[in-house]
Amino acid sequence: MEPVDSGYADVHGLRMYYEVYGAGKPLVLLHGSYMNIPLNWAHIIPLLAKDRKVIAAEMQGHGRTRDIPREFSYEGMADDVSGLLEHLKIERADVLGYSMGGGVAFQVAVRHPEKVRRLVVLSGVYAHDGWWPDVEASFATFTPEMFKGTPIHEQYVGSGNDPGHFPEFVQKVIGIDLKPYDWSKDVKNIEAPIFMAIGDADGVRYEHAMELFRAKGGGKMGDIHGLPESRLAVLPSTTHIGMIQRTDWLIPMIRDFLDSDLDSAPPTF
Numbered sequence: 001m002e003p004v005d006s007g008y009a010d011v012h013g014l015r016m017y018y019e020v021y022g023a024g025k026p027l028v029l030l031h032g033s034y035m036n037i038p039l040n041w042a043h044i045i046p047l048l049a050k051d052r053k054v055i056a057a058e059m060q061g062h063g064r065t066r067d068i069p070r071e072f073s074y075e076g077m078a079d080d081v082s083g084l085l086e087h088l089k090i091e092r093a094d095v096l097g098y099s100m101g102g103g104v105a106f107q108v109a110v111r112h113p114e115k116v117r118r119l120v121v122l123s124g125v126y127a128h129d130g131w132w133p134d135v136e137a138s139f140a141t142f143t144p145e146m147f148k149g150t151p152i153h154e155q156y157v158g159s160g161n162d163p164g165h166f167p168e169f170v171q172k173v174i175g176i177d178l179k180p181y182d183w184s185k186d187v188k189n190i191e192a193p194i195f196m197a198i199g200d201a202d203g204v205r206y207e208h209a210m211e212l213f214r215a216k217g218g219g220k221m222g223d224i225h226g227l228p229e230s231r232l233a234v235l236p237s238t239t240h241i242g243m244i245q246r247t248d249w250l251i252p253m254i255r256d257f258l259d260s261d262l263d264s265a266p267p268t269f
Contacts, residue, residue, distance in 0.1 A: 001046045011083030012076070017064035018057045018084055022049030026093035027258070028081065029056040030101030032244075033173050034152045036063030036159060040098060040244060047251045052258075055093070057084055059104065061169055063159045072176045074100075078107035085115055094258050096120040098244055100176075109194075110186045118258055119194045122250070123202050123243045127182040130208035139177045144170045188215035193229035195257040197250065199238030206234065231257055 003019040010016075019037055027048060031040035037056045048054050059077050061067035070076065081104065085093060094117050097105030102124015109116040125131060144167035147153045157163050194216055198204040209232055213219065217228030233253060235246055243250075 001049065009084045009087035011080045011087065013068050013070065014060055014080055015066060016057060016060075016080055016084055018055060018088075020088075021045050021054040021056070022052055024052040025258075026053045026055060026090050028085070028093050028095045029054060030081065030095065030097035030104045031056075031059065031062065032099030032101055034062070034147070034156075034170070036155050039151060039155055040101075044244065044247060044251070047247060048254070055084070055088065055090075057081060059101075061172065063155065066161070067165070067169065067172070072172050074103045074107045074176060074181070075111065077104045078111050081108050082112040082115055091115070092117050094118045094120070096122070096254065097124055098122045099124055099240065100173075103176075106183060106187050106190075109190045109192055110183060113191060116190075116192045119190065119192050120254055120257065121194065121196045123198055123204055123240050124196075125204055125208060126187040126212065127184055127208070128177065128180045129182075130205060131203050132205055135203040136177075139174055142170060142174045184211075187212065193231075193257075195231040195233070195254065197233040197235060197243070197253070199235045199240065199243050199246075201237065201239045202243065203240045209234070 001021060003021050005020040006018065008015040008017055029041050031037065036058050041056050045054055045056065058065040060070070060072060060080065092115055095105045095108055097103070099122070102121040103126070105119055105121055105124065106126050109119050128136060147170060153166065156166055156169065194212065196209050196212060198206070198209050210219070213230060213232040216230035218230060218232060235243070235249055238246055
């Protein structure tokens, strides 16, 4: 599928690459660590752009967005996304993030709440200990050699980046998850409805996802109390990387969530 528009937005000293597909209500896609638009979204964009204006962005140092002398941070990338929306003259959008992009999505809603209508987070966390302990411990073991010959390394070089900077890129990206962070209070106070999806064999702790769902009105019997605006899904036999392959399950759930106008009032018997 070819974009109807693409280009660069000058935001906070960064030339941020983006592509736009389809027409309709705006939906922003935020990719995972080390990925770019085609790696993360090639098979998903055609499904979501049938009746939506899909804006896919490449984060700092990823894909065609060149790195700048600035630390990687979820907060900084969230501000970049806000700047992109201003560049595109979009006042408010739905935001969908996967993995690292999920963390960026949480921060967009925290730092720029007026710009987020609904939030979809796939296999993302809002605190460093949202990952299973062994997963969190594994981040410090990431090395550039692990990625040599993989699609991640190939797309980095294929996007015109200097191969000699790849080791620096790997360490800089993983650095954001080597420092403790906890946005629990701010994320639980997000006013926009949230749909959080994880796999049952994901890297995200079940309790972490459930804690947010409860804070957003979940954990009650809907037949008595009504449905909360936010939602939680645990996909069976689904890993962290496998999450974005589950389009047959995910796309209908995402579309239903974005299109719904839930009445949370209890039913009358």
